[in-house]
Structure formats: structure tokens, C-alpha cells
Amino acid sequence: MSEIEKREICEGVEFWCVRDDRFKASRLSVNLYTPLNRSTAAANALLSWVLTRSCRRYPDMTSLARKLNDLYGAALYPSIRKAGDYQIISISSSAIDDRYTLNGESVSSELAELLCSIIFDPKLVNGHFDDEDVEQERRQLLEEIDGEYNDKRAYALKRCREIMCRDELYSIGRCGSREDVEALEHESIAAAWKRLLDNSKIIIMMLGNADSEKAFKSFSSFFADKPRKFRKLTATVPAVHEVRRVVETDEIAQSKLVMGYRCKLPATTREHIISKLMCTVLGGTPTSKLFENVREKQSLCYYCASAINNHKGIMSIDSGVETKNIEKAEKAITEQVELLKNGVISDDELLSAKLAMKNAFVSIMDGLSGIEGFYLLDAVSSCSYTPAEGAEIVDSITREEITSLASYIKLDTVFSLVGN
């Protein structure tokens, strides 16, 4: 696999390319990075759905869907993520490589053109998006936000983050809130479209075997070389004064316990990877401290895992427990976190966490969407490395480095969703 190649189209707009001929498919995406903002998050999210529904060339969803089928089942979809206090709006596409079409058609160039149409040439009437399109997508986005409650594990994690970061931008949902989406004026969708194209940081990413020069030129022609006003944020981690505890009840068979911790924001690439390794040792694998002690030895829960968010300096530990065991589980989890902070990490624990992380890093390179996600998520952070470099760094990390970073871990919020 060749390395990533980064070129600038104009200020704030970059074209990233990973050439790789091992795959039978290729990917192309446009990714817009913007600071989270309560007044724009919902409009940005709804815009991404409206954009991928139709465009001037394919003015209704059925004609667009049939065009994608015709391009051998090409995919076109929006996704909205958060990385720290940024909102990332992505419009992604993928299709089979030209070498495998039945009649020698060039799917890749058609797909690049189509993506340009979607982003730059939407179906506007007097500068406004189509009312029917907006209403259909608004209804679906509202149902998607409502639906987050259906999956209780994800819901409990989300509630813990909301409570923990209530005074920070990060508490804004990736699609804004239900109320924000409901209140959106039609005009704000077109405004969001203009604002994102003018002011967000844009990364166009292409992966696979397709002709990147052609795509580079197509996209370049749409950006005038004018100064852009992308605002870069400085992340900080607030101090914890006292642990906040919130309990909610629900008609569920298995209760959920989520513990949210503040950590150090990694300042370097090395620290970034140490932080991930620390989390892996604690609760990232089936032989980690949490899995081994809280689930296997004490049978206190069905799952107990930790996850680190290096963009935000947050670690969360979540578990599914029987209601009567919630207190016991919290105590057992706290014990394991203390052991980690005191440097009680066995050779086996360290080695298996390292091997698991190396395996994960190297595996990323065997799938285009994995490679794409890896580079795009870290585009706004201060570190930059390839998966191969990540695997190498993991090898050289010492127990002392982990312990030193673990000393910053501080419990902030305990959220439990308790079955009646």
C-alpha cells in the first residue's frame, strides 16, 4: 500500500489520496469540519441528508437511487460525527473499480462527477432547497434522533457524555437536538450549505485504484482561491471538583452503568498512542483488567469495556449489570482503575494489550473504509501518523509511560440506567 498523498486545492481545502490497487472497489468522500455550534449543528446535519437525496441532474430520490444502481450498486450517503468539539459532515461514495465492470464502463469518473453535482449543484429553487425534500429528511432525522433511545447501551453512553460535558460544546448532539431540528427554518439549510462550503475546513479523500488527477481537477474547478475563515479550536480539559451521579430508571431487564473520567489531552503523537494503550490495558480486550476481573472472575456483568476519546480527554467505562450488582460493579471497576494508576500492570497484561493494538493498527490497512476513517478522524488533532507507524510506536511504550498518563485519570460522572 502506498502512503497518503496530501495536496492543497486552496486555503483550507485539501485533496488526500491513498492509491491502492489491491481492492475491487474505490472510495471518494467530501468531509467538512466545523466547530460544534448549537445554532448550526442541526442545519448542517439536515443539509447532509437533503444533499444526498437529489441534485439538479437527478432531481428526485428515485432517479438518483436508480443511477447509483446503474453504476453497479454504487453507494452514496451522509454521515455526521463529532471529533472533540468539531462536527464532521461527510458525504461519502464508493463503487466497484473500473477493471471489474461488465462492459468496460468507467464507473469511477461518473461517480466523481456525480459527487461534484451532489455537493456543488443541488436542486435549488430561488436559492432554496426543495420544501418536500427538506420535510421528508427532517422527519427522518427526527426519527433517527428519537431512535437513539432504542439501543440502551448506546443511549446510556450518550447520556453520560451529555451530563459530563453539560457546559461544553461537546454536549451538543452530533445532529443537534430534537428541538433544534424541529425549529429549523427552510432558509437555514441553504445558509448552512453556503457557510460550510465557504468556511469549513474541507478534506476530499480518494482511495483505491481510480484516476486521482481527474478527480483533483474536477474538484479544484469548484473552489475559487479566496481566503477562508476556518476557526481552529483549542481543546482543554475542565477540572473535576466533585463526582456527579445521575440515576434514571426504565423498563429494562439489564441495567447499565457508565462511568465517565477526565484524562490528559495527548500533546504528541506518542502520548496519543500511549493513551490508547492505557485504555486497552484497562478494558479494551477480552483479557484486559476489566473484562478479566469484573466479568470473568466476579461474573458481575455481561460486558465491561473502556473507550478513550483523545480529542476530548475523556474515558468512559460502560457495563451491562444486574440491578442488584450495580454498586458491586462500580466498586470492582474503581479498584481496577486504581490498580492501573498505581502501575500494577502485569507483563502479560501489557504484552497482550500491545499485541491487540498492533493487530488493530495493521488490520486497518486491509480495508478502504478503515484507512479513510483512520486519517479523517485525526485531521483536526495535533498528531499525525500512519497505521504502520502507530504499530511501531506501540511496541516501544513502557509501563512507566502508561502509569504516568494514568495518573491524570479522574472520575467525573457516574450514570446508571436502572431496570424497574
Add this chain to the structure above:
Amino acid sequence: MIFEEIRNDRLGEKYYTVKHSSGLRILVCPKEGFRSTYAVIGTLFGSINKEFIHNGKRVTVPDGTAHYLEHKLFESEDGDAFKRYSKTGASANAYTGFDKTCYLFSSTEQFEESLEILFDLIQSPYFTPETVAKEQGIIGQEIKMYDDSPEWRINMNLLQAMYQKHPLRIDIAGTVESIAEITPEILYECYNSFYNLNNMVFAVAGDVDPEKVLEVADRMLKPNAPVQTESIFPEEPYEVGEKYVEQILPVSVPLFALGFKDKAELRYATDKELLCTCIIQEAFAGEGSALYRDLLDKKYINSSFYLEYSSGLGYGYFSFQGETRYAKEVSETIKEAVKKLHETGISPEDFENARRCIYGRMIRSLDRPSSIASDMMENVFTNRSLYNCFDIFSEITLDEVNERLKHHLDPDNCCLSVIKAITDVT
């Protein structure tokens, strides 16, 4: 032992297969330039294999036994498999489905060591009353977690309503009560029937050398004398058991699943039949279809909507699913569209559009070692083959697709399963 090479030059793909002297069927697909390897071994023992004849003896096991056995095999006398894999860095797992149990790992280093662990764990049953009892707590928690999952519940409710006799209606993990009946003797009986190497298939894809696989197999696999194991399925009536089933759960958007039951057949569908079914599915309810558009325009469904087809020994059904606040209206709209579809058949335009879409999806599945290995294994179990569907793809005609349609989607033989929100009821 010599591998047979199966290749498809147009796709630039090939794999190797051999029946190992131990009795195990082995398939290896090296993918040039890949750094990871995905390996899976499976047996046709799932939740539906509740009754079987083993060397002439008829056996009936408690619900959830296959899943229980999977948990217990993952643990051998010298500790659990996760711990052993943690020394090689492989990411390992196991799962039990309706009709099979699989053990897998994915690795980027020390492949041979990981493979040794995999081969060892499926050959080292170790069940005592104590170890068997210990698993009840964890599996009990797992069952509870699924009880809270609306997606899981709606499907199980649908299957229980549609199938009157077939064990497809049994929850994969069983119940807290049924797993309490499981004993070491039952587990050994099942193990000896289904984990005989002649009844298993091993498949691996990615960064792998076929010769190295053979070396590990020669070293690790003990020859097994073939055993006769035959699963027994009760005769399933054509009609669905119930036309409607509902459950109340804490959800904010209610869910629906509309299942259309096929005539039961005690054989696996062929490549061609399944391709025709895929085309029907895409043409009738894919994102480019008139039905999908109609349901969206009426505000009945959202992007969570999907249609899938499942089939196996003694069962086959389509299931339309998604979030909706209008379950009955969705169901009526789909049934009306189904009636019309049977009158008109699929049009040439829809056929061609869906065909190209399906072809693209098939091509993409060859990019992932995990899907290649799983497909190779599945194909042995079901008498299909990996590249055959590409070879026959161009031959498929609209007439064949419309002929196949006659076996599917009977509007008088369907069932609606609904998960209602608590707030909708109070």
C-alpha cells in the same frame, strides 16, 4: 496431500481446497498484498438442531444447547481461549446462529500459533458439572441483554409467530430455565456428533500460505472416523401460525417486521435461485423501487427500512423491517404491492437496474478476507461455490426471475410483528 486450485481469471481470484486426512474440509484463499488473515471453523450445529440421530440413536437437547456448547468449548482445561489468543495478538471470537456454530480469529502476526489454538480448542472438550454450572450466570446476563434489544425481540417474535413446528422459533440462547437442564453428558453427546472433523469446515483468507496451513493441520488435527449425524426437523405446515404479534418495550420509535413465509423445503437453495431472489428483493423494495418511494412519500418508513431473505433446511422467508409509527398501514401497502407484483411480474427495466446493483455488491464482497472466508465455508455447507454465482450471472434471465417469484411473497401467508412503545399504550 494436494490442494485443488479453484480460479476465476476474470476476477483475478483463486482459492485452494482439500479434504484433510483428519476428515476436515480446508479452504485457503491467499490475497496478495494483504497484511491480515481471517480464519473460521464451523459446524452445522445451531439452535435449530434440537433433534438429531447420532450413530442410530435419537437425541433431543434443551433449547440453547448449541450456544452453551460454544461458550464452553471456548474454555479448555488450561484456561479460556481469549487468554491464549492474547499471546499471539489475534482478535478472536465465536458465535452461534440458527443453523451453525463458528469459531474465528483475525491476525496480522503469529498466524500459525493462532491456528494451533483454534484447532486445539475445537478438539479439547472439557465439561464438568462445575464448569457447566459456572456459565449459567454469564449466559443468563446475555439472555437478559437480548430481552432488551427491540431488533432481536421483533425477529424472534416474528419467527415464533410464523413457524408452528420448526425449531427456528426457538431463541438461539434458549431461556434461563432451559439452560439449567444442560449437563456435561448432553454437551459431550452434541460434541461427538457435530464436532467430528468430517462434519466441520475450515476456511481462511488474506495473508496466508496454503502449505503452512497444511503443516499446522498435519501437526494438530487428530484423525476422526466419520460419524453419522442427521438433524431431524418436524414437518412444518405451509401456513403461518399467527398473522399478528406484538410486544411492548421502552422504545421511542416503534418497530415493525413483516414476514412472508415460503413453502418449506428440506434442501438448500442453489446459487441461481438465490441470485434470482436477490434481484427480486432489490427490484421490489430497494431504494430505487416504486414501493420504497411510496412508503417514504406516505411518511410510513425512514432510512432504517430494509428487506432481507433467509433460508435453510425447512425454512425460507422474506422479512421487511424498520421503524414506523404506522405498522398496519405499512403492512397493507406492502401486501397490496406484492399482489400487484405477482400480476405484472418484474419489468425488464427494473430487472436490469437491480441486476447491475447486485453484481456490484458481489464484486465488493471479494475485498474482505472475513467475507471471503465465511462465504467459502458457507458454500461447502450448502453445496454452492464461491465463483459460481459470477459465472452464471450473465445467464440469468427475467423469465427465470419471474418464475422464482412464484415461490415467494404470498400475501395470504404473512405475519406482522410489532414492537410498541410504552408511551403508545399508556
